[in-house]
Amino acid sequence: MSARAQLQYLHDELEKLKEQKLYQKLRVLAGEQLPVATFDGQRVINLSSNNYLGLTTHRALKKAATAAVKTHGVGSGAVRTIAGTMDIHLALEEQIARFKNTEACVVFQSGFVANAGTVQAILGEGDLIVSDALNHASIIDGGRLSKAERRIFRHKDLKHCEEILKETENHAGRKLLITDGVFSMDGDIAPLPALCELAEKYNCIMMVDDAHASGVLGRGGRGTIDHFGMHGRVDIQVGTLSKAVGSMGGYVCGSRDLIDFLCHRARPFLFSTSHPPSVTATCQAAFALLDSPAGEKLIKKLWSNTKFFKRRLKRLGFNTGASETPITPIIVGEAAQAHEFSRELFKEGVFAQSIGYPTVAKDKARIRTIVSATHKRKELEEALEILERVARQLRIL
Ligand SMILES: *Cc1c(COP(=O)(O)O)cnc(C)c1O
Numbered sequence: 129m130s131a132r133a134q135l136q137y138l139h140d141e142l143e144k145l146k147e148q149k150l151y152q153k154l155r156v157l158a159g160e161q162l163p164v165a166t167f168d169g170q171r172v173i174n175l176s177s178n179n180y181l182g183l184t185t186h187r188a189l190k191k192a193a194t195a196a197v198k199t200h201g202v203g204s205g206a207v208r209t210i211a212g213t214m215d216i217h218l219a220l221e222e223q224i225a226r227f228k229n230t231e232a233c234v235v236f237q238s239g240f241v242a243n244a245g246t247v248q249a250i251l252g253e254g255d256l257i258v259s260d261a262l263n264h265a266s267i268i269d270g271g272r273l274s275k276a277e278r279r280i281f282r283h284k285d286l287k288h289c290e291e292i293l294k295e296t297e298n299h300a301g302r303k304l305l306i307t308d309g310v311f312s313m314d315g316d317i318a319p320l321p322a323l324c325e326l327a328e329k330y331n332c333i334m335m336v337d338d339a340h341a342s343g344v345l346g347r348g349g350r351g352t353i354d355h356f357g358m359h360g361r362v363d364i365q366v367g368t369l370s371k372a373v374g375s376m377g378g379y380v381c382g383s384r385d386l387i388d389f390l391c392h393r394a395r396p397f398l399f400s401t402s403h404p405p406s407v408t409a410t411c412q413a414a415f416a417l418l419d420s421p422a423g424e425k426l427i428k429k430l431w432s433n434t435k436f437f438k439r440r441l442k443r444l445g446f447n448t449g450a451s452e453t454p455i456t457p458i459i460v461g462e463a464a465q466a467h468e469f470s471r472e473l474f475k476e477g478v479f480a481q482s483i484g485y486p487t488v489a490k491d492k493a494r495i496r497t498i499v500s501a502t503h504k505r506k507e508l509e510e511a512l513e514i515l516e517r518v519a520r521q522l523r524i525l
Contacts, residue, residue, distance in 0.1 A: 163503040172479040173511045175497040181426045182502030183374025189413045196409030204402040212402040232387035239368030241396035242378030244270035249393040251276040255301035293330040305332040309352035310340035315455030324361040335364035343372025375410040430501040457494040466493035
């Protein structure tokens with residue numbers, strides 16, 4: 129059999145997706161990730177990026193990136209544990225630890241590997257993970273890699289969570305209670321104070337994935353732990369450098385021992401090359417900005433845009449689910465309908481990505497909107513007008 133025949137099944141699977149109208153072509157961005165940007169050759173109001181504060185194109189960050197290229201080159205040349213730990217890598221980690229008010233920090237290549245690498249490293253066979261049903265894929269994959277037993281509680285359901293913790297009270301191994309801080313598809317916030325209490329009552333390690341809260345919630349964007357005043361009660365805080373921070377990467381904050389251990393056992397730290405200097409310098413500039421009055425101003429603008437946009441969507445009669453953050457879904461039901469809504473919106477000048485099964489439940493397909501601090505009011509008004517018009521055409525409203 130030829131090699132092509134061996135992969136025929138992939139072709140068949142793709143044909144099936146096309147028949148079900150679930151096949152999606154990648155939208156291609158020309159130029160910078162801006163609030164109004166050119167995708168597939170068309171200028172659209174961009175409601176699909178995680179660039180909450182507009183930092184992907186911020187002058188100070190660009191300047192830091194190019195300066196680092198001059199002083200440190202374009203690549204790190206090795207994994208962290210061999211020759212790939214640069215002075216600026218350590219400086220960024222110290223800066224983030226100070227910012228988050230924790231003993232120590234380690235930066236990974238992405239938020240995805242920060243989660244997966246951490247969960248895999250700290251747990252093993254015989255241990256237990258108690259996880260929210262809507263936690264991010266990287267947490268699920270980390271759990272699988274760890275070989276720990278996994279128990280899932282219904283989304284934000286504290287009663288169900290406690291039932292599981294009671295049932296497993298005499299579990300011999302270690303226990304990890306883990307939640308996203310802000311849930312990426314619904315934009316709702318985890319009930320962190322109650323979860324911390326449960327973790328304490330049932331002797332669990334407490335871990336929060338704050339990818340969508342970094343740069344968004346808490347003072348200067350310090351995340352959900354700061355938002356709820358839970359300092360010292362969460363053992364492991366994960367954040368991303370790829371969303372509001374505007375660059376790429378993930379970090380873990382916690383005790384010195386935790387971070388030391390991850391530097392010896394987290395596989396992405398040991399087996400994958402560290403960030404190029406430009407990425408690290410970009411993040412240093414981003415945290416300096418977040419920690420300044422200019423950063424505060426950006427976060428304030430993000431929230432005033434968020435409140436304006438949400439209020440108007442609700443007034444139009446859209447189902448925005450349980451969202452409490454700049455991530456605002458418009459739930460329409462079937463995946464095919466969500467995809468059609470998104471395609472028609474795009475033609476009219478609004479880019480809002482549709483999301484269907486398996487990323488969200490089968491009957492909860494949606495388009496997802498994210499406003500940023502850099503959207504002008506006029507642009508949001510125009511987006512709302514287009515959303516209303518297209519939704520009426522498609523009988524969504
Ligand atoms: C985006 C996201 C990640 C992954 O972060 P990257 O830096 O993009 O790899 C992890 N967890 C959650 C909840 C996310 O939304």
